[in-house]
Amino acid sequence: MPLARLMKNCWKNFQMRLLVCAKKYGLRSKVPNVDTTADSVKEAERPLDMHELSTAFKVLRPLNRLILAVSGGADSLALMILCHEWLIENSLSLSLYVASVDHGLRPEAKDECALVAELAAQRGLPHATLTWRNNVSASNIQARARDARYQLLSDYAKSLGCRSIAVAHHRDDQAETFIMRLLRGSGVTGLGAMRVKQPVGDLTLVRPLLDIPKSRLLASLRARDLQWIEDPSNHSDAYMRVRMRKLLPQLAQEGGDASRLAATARRLQRADAALDGVASVFFLRHMRPEPGCALSMDPADFMSLEEEFRLRLLRMMLVHVAGPAYPPREEKLIAIDAALLAMRETKIFDKRTMGGCCFDWSDGRVWIYRELGRNPRTILMQNNDPTDWHGLYTIHRPEVDQQLEVKLRDLGADGRALLTEAGLRFPAKATMCGSIPSGLIEALPSIWWENRPQYVIDWPEVASYAGVRVEIEKKNTRSVPNRGPM
Template structure:
């Protein structure tokens, strides 16, 4: 069997796994499935074994990236192994992923998009992934080399909210040898991805360095635990600040008080309003937090508004172009379209100038025209026919269309854009 670990280890079982899952709850009642991302490697196979022991309604999601000739065969083997555990599984095939620049990042984005979509289809609220203690140490080492801030050095969180599901990492306290032992004890084989040993990648180099320095490995895991606890405290304090001072609009912008926001919060808001996975430049954020002034950065405009307040809104020139519209598609990495039916050749994109004409006919707009132009809209026949956030629809059959603001990352764990449901003007 491939991938033998170094040193003896005892397999994990329900006695070790159940308390971890209890602490990460509450969990939905039986009948609502819990999804498990299974690559076919020893780590994810061990997670599948443990999850199946924990509850019966677990569904394995197996992604085929299509980047290696043998990937489909390995994915089908993995589904067969999951079936042997009595665990139902789905094969998710990624289309359009090509080799080239930033391939790992593109693959990760497409993988999680496919996993999230599958969770919606099966009604799963939680997605388990198999990151373990070794992965955590590697992550912290890589972030040290990248000069990450305190949040980055906290490593991966046990729970990360995504669009419609919670991403849960129940194995972060368990070492890889125990996961190998768990799979062997279950009598299962697994897949070894050769890219895991490719020293051209930063993670593989970090893994090699930690394998040669057990002391540093232990120190990084301890550091991640301590930093993670500190990050949770900062998250709680920031959540209180946001609840007291920020007003989120479902159209994608945020209203802030005269002093803008503390740097950490301002950074998170710029990332979310811009639809980015990563925070903006720290130096510019710190300068703005110290001395608020109009600015644009990372596709976001920070502009003064009424009574000394500030708006943090999408920069019009940075938005995604118009694209074909279909229900559940995502535009500008932030808005999910939900509609019962759409006419042929319907498109979605920024509302543009028409969003400032309509409210002008009814009196003074509540929001600046610069902000209204960034609202998502439906286009047909070369013109805007619906701007759901404004309650405007000029073409039959589209009245039920809505755009839900789902940026790639929340402002804070568990945070979402506010619950305003009225018109934007």
């Protein structure tokens, strides 16, 4: 029999046997490139069920109080509605508070806040409208408005004794953030994008919807016949985020949909945590704590590390010394790193500033201490309310005459001069080094009344001289073992 006919007969027999097996065992052939668009659309239009809500909101279970930041847009409105339903369904004792921010940038904002207040009242949730008093003509208004929003929410949270604020960032937001940071050349930390829980000073920003697509949030609102507010700026190509949002469908056609981009961000967060763990070990072993939350280090120890770990250490230094804040761009970290490495050849290091910190050189060590800045901060201490100092300390007003005008401020060169005139010198035992940068001493928090410093943190002789006691709580920005006298 010719070979061609033999192969044809074998193929027919194989097909017949395959059909018999399929019929007998209920097998279905797996066809590649099946169009699943209809299934995807159907899934995107499905409202979130209670099981999915329980998975998303489990991060909120340990909390006693929570502020929901709600603007009236679809995302934040879904956060309020769904979180409240989940709370009722599970009979939880978590107290919810709703807050809306009126930036004063659009005339409609006042009515939008009123709408949120009405929807919150229908569910028995307390609502507050927080108003920003701003200079609309100022430059970089969007960034300033964002910073003001978080400051207003933070102040409101503290007034309620609340330590957590929930925002409505979702999976699509995460994908957009990842792309934006990729285009800006971010490293591992930046490409990890947004975290479900993010410390912001004394508070924690929580993003329970971060793994949920926006389409599911919209479907959940439609299922409840709820309307939301559309902010025109969300459709303006003037903003990079909007342009990235319009790019997502094209990336999805190449396999880079929001789900995969968000998954990549999660994997980078995992790598980021592992790298931070290694850097933390070095930080604890080699960074010496100094007065006023300052640090010092032997530059040779620092130079022995790989670049990635050196840059991470610089970030950790900034948080420890200047308090929790948005970290500087990696380019600035690289510039400081290069200056430190150059010391191997030049043996010289010129004082530099970055992220609210000074990097200085004294007694063979690199010192990192808080920068005074052009406009040193002065706070009037009233009643017995605790005062936050740059996210580093909580300082209580001393028990002195309430009629006295008590101020909390940097010691400054003028305060140091007054103490010198009184015969007080900064104690040598406060540091293991032979000398200490004058800028560090002048940046120490101090309490003033009657036009002179009466108390200086980490300078106990001043308090003894003035006969003053002050209650202070040092915040745990990063745990550093005490390797010498403070």
